[in-house]
Amino acid sequence: MHEVSEIPVSVREKMDAIVAEMAGMGRMVVAFSGGVDSSLVAALAYKALGEQALAVTAVSETLAGRELEEAREIAREIGIRHEFIKFSELDDPRFRENTSSRCFFCQSMRFEEIRKIAESVDCDVLASGTNQSDTGDHRPGLEAMKIQKVYQPLLRYEVTKEEVRQMARELGLSVWSKPAMACLSSRIPHGLEVTVERLRRIERGEEVLHGLGFVQYRVRDHDGLARLEIAVEELDRALAPGMLMQLVAGVKAAGFEAVCLDMKGFRSGSLNPVKKK
Amino acid sequence: MAGLEDIDDLIGLCAGFGLQIRGAEVAGDVLQLVPVTLESLPGAAVLGEIAEALKPLGYRYVTLDISSDWEGQDA
Numbered sequence: 001m002h003e004v005s006e007i008p009v010s011v012r013e014k015m016d017a018i019v020a021e022m023a024g025m026g027r028m029v030v031a032f033s034g035g036v037d038s039s040l041v042a043a044l045a046y047k048a049l050g051e052q053a054l055a056v057t058a059v060s061e062t063l064a065g066r067e068l069e070e071a072r073e074i075a076r077e078i079g080i081r082h083e084f085i086k087f088s089e090l091d092d093p094r095f096r097e098n099t100s101s102r103c104f105f106c107q108s109m110r111f112e113e114i115r116k117i118a119e120s121v122d123c124d125v126l127a128s129g130t131n132q133s134d135t136g137d138h139r140p141g142l143e144a145m146k147i148q149k150v151y152q153p154l155l156r157y158e159v160t161k162e163e164v165r166q167m168a169r170e171l172g173l174s175v176w177s178k179p180a181m182a183c184l185s186s187r188i189p190h191g192l193e194v195t196v197e198r199l200r201r202i203e204r205g206e207e208v209l210h211g212l213g214f215v216q217y218r219v220r221d222h223d224g225l226a227r228l229e230i231a232v233e234e235l236d237r238a239l240a241p242g243m244l245m246q247l248v249a250g251v252k253a254a255g256f257e258a259v260c261l262d263m264k265g266f267r268s269g270s271l272n273p274v275k276k277k
Numbered sequence: 278m279a280g281l282e283d284i285d286d287l288i289g290l291c292a293g294f295g296l297q298i299r300g301a302e303v304a305g306d307v308l309q310l311v312p313v314t315l316e317s318l319p320g321a322a323v324l325g326e327i328a329e330a331l332k333p334l335g336y337r338y339v340t341l342d343i344s345s346d347w348e349g350q351d352a
Contacts, residue, residue, distance in 0.1 A: 236320050
């Protein structure tokens with residue numbers, strides 16, 4: 001912990017308020033993906049509750065293998081107890097159907113599974129890393145969490161994504177600058193079935209980009225056509241002919257028939273339904 | 278959604294930005310511009326401008342086809 005705070009007073013006050021609130025909650029299970037949001041909540045819960053806090057990572061086909069390993073590492077870094085629970089969203093045909101409500105079914109199943117672990121340790125508080133910046137986009141998963149009465153401290157205290165990163169950095173979390181990764185099914189356009197085959201080729205394709213040193217990217221699966229979204233600030237590097245050839249060769253080897261490069265670069269939620277004006 | 282009836286107009290528009298294409302393909306919401314070569318493509322900023330200029334065509338995603346014809350090129 002730093003001696004002198006480098007974060008704005010208002011942000012520190014929010015962080016202190018969350019810890020104080022958590023301290024009065026007894027046991028808590030944090031839905032933990034290893035991303036910066038849930039890592040922050042896990043760190044705050046551990047700070048407030050110590051061994052009474054438990055991080056649970058729900059493992060399914062939509063979680064990339066590398067994310068799983070990173071979750072394990074960050075939990076160790078925080079010091080919080082950590083468990084995994086396996087489930088499959090693909091068991092639910094409503095999820096596989098991939099309508100714009102897909103995230104609702106996924107989050108419903110996820111929290112039902114996590115609740116099983118919570119109940120086994122006599123805990124009725126489930127927490128998530130949802131923050132204020134999540135509310136402006138198409139997020140049917142938030143409705144599922146509302147139904148499940150999930151405690152969302154970052155949302156409750158109106159903590160924005162930028163403030164999440166400030167807090168995480170202040171707490172010394174190595175993931176403070178980690179790019180958002182989101183679930184792999186978010187790479188499949190609505191209406192196209194979510195299958196294991198598609199999820200795995202997306203994962204393999206994104207591993208290619210990771211291996212080539214890109215930081216913020218998505219491989220969107222348009223039924224065998226890979227549409228690469230790479231952050232604008234990294235796009236010039238991608239456009240070098242030698243790099244394009246490596247991208248194409250790697251992504252095709254991952255299982256795609258053809259590859260195209262999005263000219264606008266990475267946009268979070270680019271496959272989400274378009275809001276009507 | 279607008280069609281691509283006049284491919285020459287599209288080729289001309291892209292050329293105006295320094296991007297040489299030999300055609301375009303459509304796959305659902307995705308418009309793929311097929312570059313003449315993968316060498317000497319415009320930079321990211323210009324590609325973004327082209328995508329913006331093509332917005333009236335109505336495709337949600339404007340992309341470069343980078344896989345159909347790169348084999349054999351000396352990149």
